[in-house]
């Protein structure tokens with residue numbers, strides 16, 4: 016779901032990612048629209064309708080839908096409440112290569128904490144062993160996970176990611192005009 020507007024981050028911004036139309040990884044360039052990434056114009060055109068539908072969803076509706084999801088049931092553990100899109104990064108290295116994988120989880124804060132803790136432990140174990148990026152990206156990844164854990168357990172309002180997700184969901188279910 017490379018569907019969120021965000022400033023480009025050092026680790027892995029949402030502006031870099033799979034093409035929203037065909038799923039191909041877009042490393043550089045590509046076409047960007049409303050926070051979505053496409054590998055080229057053809058892929059962009061293919062989703063133009065949907066992008067228009069998304070833009071047409073009123074902010075008020077998107078926020079209301081996000082609040083509904085937030086208060087709803089967690090798909091992972093079946094408990095109610097606190098559902099949001101929680102994020103974490105996993106960094107691993109093998110001598111000359113260092114990879115960062117950004118994970119998103121839709122679920123309650125309890126399930127998010129488990130996933131974030133797992134990614135943090137994995138990063139501590141596997142992140143450092145790359146020169147030079149392992150040494151740079153591992154502490155960044157750990158800091159980011161720490162920040163995410165804090166915001167996941169304290170935020171009461173739906174995150175902007177959840178609001179964007181809600182907007183997409185409404186756009187998908189809206190009747191075509």
Ligand SMILES: [Zn+2]
Nearest residue numbers: 034037054058
């Ligand atoms: Zn594409």
Ligand SMILES: [Zn+2]
Nearest residue numbers: 089092123126
């Ligand atoms: Zn849960």
